[in-house]
Amino acid sequence: MLDDPAGRHARDAARFTALVESASARDWSRPSPVPAWTALDVVKHLIEWPRDFLKGAGVELDPLDIDTDPAAAWKRHVADVQAIVDDPAGRVLSNPNTGDKPVDEAIDQxxxxxxxxxxxxxxxxxxxxxDLGEERCRAAVEAMAPIERILRDSGQFGPAVPVAADASAQDRFAAFIGRDPAWRPEG
Structure with a gap:
């Protein structure tokens, strides 16, 4: 089911996996819209921080060699996380910043x-x-807008980027989290 943590993870991870699989070896060094990050750094971020985060639920996952084969590392990571959300086994993730939450809910959130x-x-x-989906982007911006100062102060997002009043919901979302919707890789 897509309306539970396991289904949402499977859906979003599958979309990201398709992007990862579409990358050539040369693509990993391409710049990303995140300042000072390459395409490989985006994948590293999505593998490294959650593996550390999950230690708060007593989950110890093996380290992965992301640099040698980013696609293989990503697929292994996705399988590891999917197994946890498919069967959370009553585990609770404890984190000083997020409190105690069932591990599948913490992964989802x-x-x-x-x-x-x-x-x-x-x-x-x-x-x-x-293509993040217009409705989902609209909902995300509406949910984040009331806590914008907290989000900006956390350092998680850069300053909002101005966009036209008639910008798409996806462009408004990207701009809200500090990305320039018009960003293009050089070359």
Missing amino acids: FYTVDIWAHSWDLAKALGRVP
Whole structure:
């Protein structure tokens, strides 16, 4: 089911996996819309922080060699996380910043949404046209707008980028999180 943590993770990870699989060996060094990050850095981010985060639920996952084969590392990582959301086994993730949450809910709230958002970055880095879904982008901006100062102060997002009043919901989302919707890779 797509309306539960396991289904949402499977859906968003599959979309990101398609992008990862479309990358050539040369693509990994391409710049991304995240300042100072390459396409490879986007993938590293989505593998490294959640593996550390999951230690708060007593989950110890093997380290992965992302540099040697980013696609293989990503696929292994996705399988590892999917196994956890498919069978959370009553585990609770404890984190000083997020409190205690069932592990599948924590993954859903903090990680799956990160895959979704960073798929925009990877698509742009690879020269693809991102499609985050207009309704989902609209809902995300509406949910984040009331806590914008908290989000900006966290350092997670850069300053908002101005966009036209008639910008698409996806462009408004990208701009809200500090990305320039018109960003293109050089070359």
